Amino acid sequence: MxxxxxxxxxxxxxxxxxxxxxxxxxxxxxxxxxxxxxxxxxxxxxxxxxxxxxxxxxxxxxxxxxxxxxxxxxxxxxxxxxxxxxxxxxxxxxxxxxxxxxxxxxxxxxxxxxxxxxxxxxxxxxxxxxxxxxxxxxxxxxxxxxxxxxxxxxxxxxxxxxxxxxxxxxxxxxxxxxxxxxxxxxxxxxxxxxxxxxxxxxxxxxxxxxxxxxxxxxxxxxxxxxxxxxxxxxxxxxxxxxxxxxxxxxxxxxxxxxxxxxxxxxxxxxxxxxxxxxxxRPYGLFGKEGSEHGAPSEPEQPLRLLSSRATIVVMALVFALAASPAVVSDFTTILLVDVMVATLFAVSLHFMMGLGGMVSFGHAAYFGVGAYAAAMAVKFAGLPMIPAMLIGPLGAAAAALFFGWFCVRLSGVYLAMLTLAAAQILWGVTFQWQDFTGGDDGILGVWPAKWASSDRVYFYIAFVLCVGGIWFLRRVAHSPFGYGLRGIRDSDVRAEAIGMDVKFHQWMGFALAGGFAGLAGVVFAFSKGSVFPDVLGIGQSVDGLIMVLLGGIHALAGPIFGAGVFVLIEDWVSRLDYWRFIFGAIILVVVLLAPDGVAGGVDRLLRAVGLRREERA
Amino acid sequence: MKLVRRKILGALAALPMLGMIPAGAQAQEKIVIGEINSYTRLPAFTEPYKKGWELAVEEINAAGGVNGAMLEVISRDDTGDPATAIRIAEELTSKEGAVMLFGTFLSNIGLAVADFAKQKEVLFLASEPLSDAIVWSKGNKYTYRLRPSTHMQAAMLAEQAAKLGKKKWATVAPNYAYGKDAVAAFKAELTKLQPDVEFVEEQWPPVFKIDAGSTVRALEASKPDAIYNVTFGGDLAKFVREGSLRFLFEDRPVVSLLSGEPEYLDPLGGEAPEGWIVTGYPSTDIKTPEHEAFAAAYIAKWGEAPKTGSIVGYNSVLAIKAALEKAGSTETEALLAAMEGLEVASSPTGPFMFRAADHQSTMGAYVGFTALVDGKPKMADWFYADGAKYLPSEEEAAKLRPAE
The missing domain is CATH 1.10.3470 (ABC transporter involved in vitamin B12 uptake, BtuC)
Incomplete structure (x- = not known):
């Protein structure tokens, strides 16, 4: 006693x-x-x-x-x-x-x-x-x-x-x-x-x-x-x-x-x-309804399709990216693969957060499941690279379907924290279950197939998958399904009143975002050759969150800016002493200069110098 | 549109110039070595390590370098993330022209870089990670390891533990691969030496998040005769404090992995437990001529006594120098051939060699008791345990490795 x-x-x-x-x-x-x-x-x-x-x-x-x-x-x-x-x-x-x-x-x-x-x-x-x-x-x-x-x-x-x-x-x-x-x-x-x-x-x-x-x-x-x-x-x-x-x-x-x-x-x-x-209890033990959201912000501008001029610019940038391996060093192509992986990951998170209104603090779960599913398919089932690359996103989407079913029943910060709980539980299982997942020693030897092992060939694989994934999510944003998601985000009551199945829509959005995070995870796994439980960890989720928010949550281009800025700046400053101080200071400067994110800041800059006309509503 | 086209054409026209950037600028004699470690994540352990290898590089270059060339180490922070470590390894080998890599502290980063070394066919000397997997179950042709492994250090302690003649043991270890390996190796070695030993309790606190009070109470409840501890860093301080408050260590011998290393022992200050059997590094108490010369140079340069990391960093560069000299070239194949059975005839901790069968060095560790001298923690009655004695034979070790 x-x-x-x-x-x-x-x-x-x-x-x-x-x-x-x-x-x-x-x-x-x-x-x-x-x-x-x-x-x-x-x-x-x-x-x-x-x-x-x-x-x-x-x-x-x-x-x-x-x-x-x-x-x-x-x-x-x-x-x-x-x-x-x-x-x-x-x-x-x-x-x-x-x-x-x-x-x-x-x-x-x-x-x-x-x-x-x-x-x-x-x-x-x-x-x-x-x-x-x-x-x-x-x-x-x-x-x-x-x-x-x-x-x-x-x-x-x-x-x-x-x-x-x-x-x-x-x-x-x-x-x-x-x-x-x-x-x-x-x-x-x-x-x-x-x-x-x-x-x-x-x-x-x-x-x-x-x-x-x-x-x-x-x-x-x-x-x-x-x-x-x-x-x-x-x-x-x-x-x-x-x-x-x-x-x-x-x-x-x-x-x-x-x-x-x-x-x-x-x-x-x-x-x-x-x-x-x-x-x-969807609001915690003593929380009150309404305690989950921040201040109501200004209603978002509706999404617009790109103007023809902007389309040309974007296409030119994509072509420049595609042609870059001919110009830049081997190491830069590797860095660009990292940027593309981070961008697809951020875009998939933005799809959930920005369009779906479902904030996730645990998006790394699906990135990690994708990476692990592919790695295990290679290691245990002996599958070649391409089939393993298919299994990754499917596994991630399946995990997102499972956890999403619970998560979409909540909203705001509570939803975000449940996604975090899901990610942490997955992380714990991966970390602990050494016989199956390798524990924190991870899974090694997940390298691309022989024909794809050169940095350039792998760059193009990553290019097709990541840019393709980003393009697809963008298409979805402009599809009826995407409009539905945004409608639910802005007013779930009205959406329900016009006969939309709100939870089902959100659930599917959640699963889709999870699947594409998984695709990013797959590209990541083969580019690094190994996966460790860190890919499911809080650090990875937070990185994604910072990319999306820093880039600007109200613009489709936001996560692309955010991921690029985040990865490139981190790669650059981590060469210096006390780089975390410098990195933190840079983030604060960006935050203060562009409270609407990098995308918003760029947008205002373009308007200020007259390169972009005021849009007529 | 015209503007865009002109720009693209301009960029294409500039292409051939890129080849002219003097990639061959290292025409002057220098050998570039890449180094990766968790400098921001674990500064308490990696700072002394960095000071150690910087000292060795300085001394070697002052004495004329290696094979007539100066050593240049390009060092990068892996931020504690294996994926970042891989990216840096790519950059060091493909862009900076590193002829080999060394470093890493965390086992998972060590394993990631080892796997990278195998894929990209570059030599990697894992300086600090302790994981057995690096040289055994996940060993590969391109990876060597310097520091005495978890298994070796656990075996050193098991040898001393068996002399205590205690029957009921409890273990406490951080819940990750290092802790698990350390407990498994200790159990196996102690059972070999003392077949009637019983392990009555295991505690697995999360690393750096120990709930020390509850853990101590759970250990106490099993009433063990002796305790084997693997926790380190902040967890160790908490464990020691809660344990001594609750009389866990009264009349109970404790055998503790790595706790004699200054990195872990010094922060405990006057509260360091006395009489624990530990592996570690008695720093300036080591009175061999080689070590005294090293310690004097280290103190002169950095103004503080060397720690375990310092000696690991220093010996890493000594090993690299020996390999470069033996190979007479910087080609990976020649370096690999040189590493097999490479002998480092003289180092502050004495001679050691890299075993051809499993790529583990025979660098040892110091085993002794913790003690307080003038209120400062120290290792007492220590001896140098030569690593070779605590490794399985080369034939057995070769069987632990995957087929090439």
């Missing part, structure tokens, strides 16, 4: 840590609707600052807690800086665009932390006065764990008091429910948003600072918590702080007991719980 109580207490202590990170994220999302990737970075900076302050002061109990609070305050100020200089300028950008900016912030903070605190892990002091274990029912429990178990609910109570007993808190809750109305009533939104962002950032900093007695401060801290923090927020219901607390307890306690029975479960447990919760 004592053993289980002790395990429960361990779980609860972890729950408090997790809650402290997640509650700030939930507040920020609730008010500003920003999906804040930089939250993990704030957490990491909080831990580093607390380490520096506490070890410098070396002032016993007072010094420790003072250091923790000061670290949280400084992180809050950092949040203010980010909000005022960057985010405030792009609140009117399309939904989710702000996450590109926070991604830039993540990159910058990673390199800044490396430059300031160095590469080596830093093990801070234990909390003075709480550095031992006490025996409860005969089992040793660290005193600091007990302190954390208290701090979590205390912070929750503090937030509750602020939200229910202060005018500011009432405004925050009101803004969480209806921003427009709050603005219409004359409340200064900019000030409200800044305050919410600062509070959220400070809470993340506090969460990080409170970790120093438990773990070494390291440069991996940011990315290691961000996934779990999102899961907790979503399970609790976006914007619900109490929900985040319940979700944190649920996940941590489940994990504490699950590892007694099935130790390998830890890598996917949070995502399995999230998937189950979202299937049963």
């Amino acid at each position: 004592g053993f289980y109580v002790a395990q429960l207490l361990t779980g609860l202590a972890n729950a408090s840590s997790l809650f402290l990170i997640a509650c700030g994220l939930s507040i920020i999302f609730g008010v500003t609707r920003i999906v804040n990737f930089a939250h993990g970075s704030f957490y990491m900076v909080g831990a580093y600052l607390a380490y520096t302050i506490v070890t410098t002061l070396d002032g016993g109990i007072f010094g420790f807690w003072f250091g923790v609070v000061v670290a949280a305050v400084i992180v809050g100020l950092l949040g203010l800086l980010v909000e005022v200089t960057i985010l405030r300028r792009i609140y009117h950008a399309p939904e989710l665009f702000q996450l590109v900016a926070t991604f830039g912030v993540v990159l910058i903070i990673q390199d800044a932390a490396l430059a300031i605190w160095g590469a080596e892990d830093l093990l801070g002091p234990r909390a003075p006065g709480l550095d031992r274990a006490v025996r409860i029912m005969g089992e040793p429990i660290p005193e600091y764990d007990l302190a954390l178990i208290l701090i979590g609910p205390l912070v929750l109570a503090g937030i509750w008091l602020v939200f229910h007993r202060t005018r500011w808190g009432v405004l925050v809750r009101a803004a969480t429910q209806d921003r427009e109305m709050v603005g219409a009533l004359g409340v200064n939104q900019a000030w409200l948003f800044s305050a919410a962002f600062v509070l959220g950032a400070a809470l993340a900093g506090l969460g990080g600072a409170l970790q120093i007695p438990r773990e070494a401060v390291s440069l991996q801290m940011d990315l290691s918590v961000i996934g779990d923090a999102f899961v907790v927020v979503v399970i609790g219901g976006m914007g619900s702080v109490a929900g985040a607390f319940v979700a944190a307890v649920l996940i941590s306690v489940l994990n504490a007991f699950a590892i007694l029975i099935f130790p390998q479960i830890s890598i996917v447990l949070p995502f399995i719980v999230m998937a189950i919760v979202l299937i049963v």
Whole structure:
């Protein structure tokens, strides 16, 4: 009995840590609707600052807690800086665009932390006065764990008091429910948003600072918590702080007991719980209907077919690409294959997000299934390249059909998070099931057939498949099916009223996007010769998301710009020292100059110099 | 339209000029070597490594280079992604004119580049990855590996573990290929030496995301006589902290892979556990003349003591130099022939060679106990375990490899 109580207490202590990170994220999302990737970075900076302050002061109990609070305050100020200089300028950008900016912030903070605190892990002091274990029912429990178990609910109570007993808190809750109305009533939104962002950032900093007695401060801290923090927020219901607390307890306690029975479960447990919760409760445990979307943005311009002049330009560019192997070096053709793969992947994601209105945080799942299906067809079935290339997209489309059936029942951020859960579960299975998928040692030796093994021949295979795929998706966008998808995106109620099967349309759109992501995965697998679970990972999904958003979600050409810019800039800057800082800064500059994405920016530029006439509606 | 046509024609006309860009500019004597590693993903381990190979390159060039040519290493960051590593490998070999590749830390990137080396027929010296698969189950003609593998280091520890005479063991290892290999190898080797051994508990926390409190409690619940640990980095710090708070290590010997390496041991500071049996690298305590010369030069150049990565980076370049000298050419076939059974007569860690049968080097590791000296963690009572003793015989090893 004592053993289980002790395990429960361990779980609860972890729950408090997790809650402290997640509650700030939930507040920020609730008010500003920003999906804040930089939250993990704030957490990491909080831990580093607390380490520096506490070890410098070396002032016993007072010094420790003072250091923790000061670290949280400084992180809050950092949040203010980010909000005022960057985010405030792009609140009117399309939904989710702000996450590109926070991604830039993540990159910058990673390199800044490396430059300031160095590469080596830093093990801070234990909390003075709480550095031992006490025996409860005969089992040793660290005193600091007990302190954390208290701090979590205390912070929750503090937030509750602020939200229910202060005018500011009432405004925050009101803004969480209806921003427009709050603005219409004359409340200064900019000030409200800044305050919410600062509070959220400070809470993340506090969460990080409170970790120093438990773990070494390291440069991996940011990315290691961000996934779990999102899961907790979503399970609790976006914007619900109490929900985040319940979700944190649920996940941590489940994990504490699950590892007694099935130790390998830890890598996917949070995502399995999230998937189950979202299937049963589409808005999370405590989320309200309507909590899933960002601010309603301006209605999109209808898609137009290209003018004849534009068609000529596009054709010329395609021909230039086709002729490029004759001109450029072998390595450039390889880089161009990477660009084409990324572009097809981004276009397929854009098809889902931009046209279908279904945001995906887990599009890599289908890219990865395509790559793995092809690789396994070669390795286990001994199929030649061409049949294996057919199996990839089919496998990806099948996986998208399966997961899509669940996903299209949700919308907005919840849909996005369920796609992430699907991708993470697939990743976990691939990673774990060593006998079948090779685990993280991957599948090697997936090279093109002999006749296609030269860089040039493979370039043309990739060219046909990728450019063909992009062309096909573009055709679909202008087909009745594509018009249907966009109609549903803009108003599912009206679409339903005129007799369209909304869910079925979305489901098919999802599967089609998945199939073409799979095609990109196939081309990728044969160009690299090996596949690893990373292709299904969060990093791949986020890259796709950044390409689509950076390129401009409202234009069909957006993902093409986005992918090209992203791959080429990354390839170029990663030669330099501190390249992540530079890359992050470039992203921020693009974001600030072109809040409508690269495509929008180019469009405005062309108009400004008179190369493109104002279109008459 | 006219404009477009003129531009295309212009571009086509300019085509022949491209051939004139001096690709043969390396007419002056230099040998280009490509290097790939996870510099941004794992700076704590790859920075010392980079300092190590930079020192070796500097020393070799100062002494007149190799075969009369200067060594030039072009180093790139793989960003921790195997696909990026492949792209860089392409660029290094096809554009930069690298005659061979070396580097990598993560096993999956090591495997990806090894497979690339096989496909593109270029020599690859895997410096740091520990995976057994690189030289055994997925070994190939073009890939050699320097650092003592997971299997070798686990076998070194199993030898010491058997002397403890403990019957019930629990294991804790990160849940990925390295952890799995390390546990499997330790179990196999220990069972060979001590047939009555029992493994009563296994914990598999996700790498860099250990829930240390729960893991420690799960290990404690199985009441083992001794513990075998494979966690490292941030996970190790958390595990040590939670474990000592909860008395997991009281009267229980711990055998721990790699924990004696300065990269992992130093961050633990005054909280480093004492008396753990570890593999690692005692750095400046090694008093052989070769090592003292190396350590002095390293400290003079970088102002800090060498770490495990430093010695791996340094020895990589020594091995490359030996191969180039033996081959007398930079052709891949000649280099491959030179690598078979290549002997590196003198290195800071002593002589080592590359076995022809499985392409593994016999570079060893240091085995000893963790200790605190003046509040700083160190390795004590250590000895150098020569890698050759912990490898299966060449005949057995050859059978582990796929047919060429």
